[in-house]
Amino acid sequence: MCPKELRAKIAKGEFTRPTAGECPGYIQMNMVALPRAYAKDFEAFARENSKAIPVLEVIEEGYHSNILAPEANILNEIPKYNILRDGVLVETVTDMTPYYTPDLVFFLIGCSFSFETALIENGMALRHVDEQKNVAMYRTNVALKPVGGFSGEMVVSMRPIKKEKVADACVVTSHFPRMHGSPIHVGYPEMIGIQDITHPDYGDAIAIKEDEIPLFWPCGVTPQNVITQMKLPFAITHAPGHMFVTDKRDSEYYE
Known part of the structure; x- marks a missing residue:
């Protein structure tokens, strides 16, 4: 499958497994969604710790990727999402649409996959x-x-x-x-x-x-660990190992 085909299966609930080994040659992303009040500090934190949290795209308006997979829906094209309240994992879901509010800012973070x-x-x-x-x-x-x-x-x-x-x-x-x-x-x-x-x-x-x-x-699960320790009131992350598969080739990020 190409990434777009895989994301379509994910959106339909037909693929909920970890994404390691899927769509070889395409980059995969970690995802963190935070209320806007925390977004600027998190972005600065990520910048100072870029080895662990290399941010490649920030989505401040809406929930579609503009750079890594144009028009991809971040709300339902990741196999599993973790919903965190006060730093506690309260639910793992395959569609985060019910939890979305316009106040959320999305961060797509480089992944070792x-x-x-x-x-x-x-x-x-x-x-x-x-x-x-x-x-x-x-x-x-x-x-x-x-x-x-x-x-x-x-x-x-x-x-x-x-x-x-x-x-x-x-x-x-x-x-x-x-x-x-x-x-x-x-x-x-x-x-x-x-x-x-x-x-x-x-x-x-x-x-x-x-x-x-x-x-x-x-590992891009680092932000989830940080959010848990901080007891942040609300956050959504990808479930570990269940990544956002993009349309970008890994060769584009070879330096």
Whole structure:
């Protein structure tokens, strides 16, 4: 499927799975929707923490993408949405239309799924893609730079990479800085506050074999972690791993 076909199936409720491995070669986005009163501070916070929160598009009026997938409806073309009130996840839905108000500002944020095609094409198999699982994601103790009341710690995604390919993975992903770029940590998960790598905070557990090393990339679930800690009165995010698939090619973001 091309991205437009996939989004059409999502809008009809025919596709509700994680989007890893879908529409290879096209970039995917995290999504955060916040009341307008918080939007400018969040945008500044994201700018100061762009490794974890690389904002590619802000939608201040309406709910259609203007840049990444013109005319795509942000309200129902993401497989699953998390509804957060006072920092608590109250519901996961496949259509956020009932929750939409004109006061919401949408942020589309770069996603590491966007560089996975490049990893695969360079000989690095990805187990969560092969096994049709969600990627494993973890809360960490890596502090973000506070801005305007927004603060917290980074969330990371983990991919096991064969030892002889670790350097290659770092180089390949470094060419996608607007999709989180190179890993922030290699091996030793406890050094970034992950006590049990077999139990991710989001997504599915992914086996790590003896000839592999876990690599950790900043993750676009970071804002959800921040919103939860801040107990923000209201927010909507994509459900982890269920991304907005755009019409833009990953090659357009290769640097």
